[in-house]
Amino acid sequence: MEEAENAAIWTAEVARRYDTPGSGMFADEVLGPTVDRLAELAGGGQALEFAVGTGRVAVPLAARGVPVTGIELSAAMVGQLRTKADETTIPVRIGDMATTRAPGTYSLVYLVYNTISNLLTQAEQVACFRNAARHLAPGGRFVIELEVPELRKLPPGQRGVVFQDEPGYLGMDTFDVLRQRIVSHHFWFDGSAVDGSDQARLFRSPHRYIWPAELDLMGQLAGFELESRHADWAGSDFTAESDSHVSVYRLPAAG
Structure with a gap:
């Protein structure tokens, strides 16, 4: 898989420099709305984060009482996560997000900060949607945060x-x-x-960049329907001028 092209990037040195507490993507004004929205979408169930990284989102989401499991390709990034949360608090499976299976069934799978684009072929990105669907209970949601190609x-x-x-x-x-x-x-x-x-x-x-319409078709191929799309985690309207989006896909409910 071409994800191996990315695997060598996330070294121990990169993992060490990745966290910037209180600033950038770790700023409260960025993380607060993200965690609020994901906790709401989890609906009291368990959440699975694809590409959990150093736990930027998983750690505060777990602190909100949402049980979080992770899948992560880079052992170095998980090593950084382990300085903040142990395996009992946030279990992690090492592997790629297109094929790796985590135990259990979830009400929410999420993939933030453009990370689906780390999969470098359309086939891998479709496989990622299908892997999300395999982990979800009927009616479960898959949430993707992604930039709009400029x-x-x-x-x-x-x-x-x-x-x-x-x-x-x-x-x-x-x-x-x-x-x-x-x-x-x-x-x-x-x-x-x-x-x-x-x-x-x-x-x-x-x-590999993905247009919103292409992303929606990937969702349909995996059995999802687009439930909502906003320009940010706070729920701003998505328009032709938006430079990113938070898209929520949902599986049909049982029956």
Whole structure:
């Protein structure tokens, strides 16, 4: 599987640097609405997080009383998670989210922060939907948080766009529109060079981008119906100008 292309990226060094408590995607204003919405959607049942990582969402969700199990490809990321929660609190199966089976039946499976795009083929992404369906009870939900591809920002003949530029950090995406691929390039500048200039640290990750309509078709192939789509976890309207979405897919109820 092409997910192996991603497996080598999530090293112990990356896992150590991944958590940024109180800022970025760990900021209260980001995590609060995410956990609130997932706790509501779990409806008192158990939740399964695909690509649980270091427990950014799973740890506060479990603290809210929602039993959470994880599936994670990177043992290094799970090692970082274990500094915050033990196996009893958040059990984790090591493996890829397209095929790995966790024990039990769940009312909610969720996949946040664009992580379905880490699967680099359409076939793997469809398999991920089907794996979610295998874990869910009738009427269960699969929630995906995903960016909208920013191809409108890409002039003809240009392969890359800067998506963030701030002191000490530069983010740039390069596109392969034939294969629906993005490589995200993250540059951090820490001023550590011998001459006092900025020394750059680079992290790159490959992704396969998915249009919302394509995502909906993947859901249909796995037996899901789209229940709702919003621009964020707080429930803002999804419009043509939205740069991301939170989509909730639901299996038919029993009978």
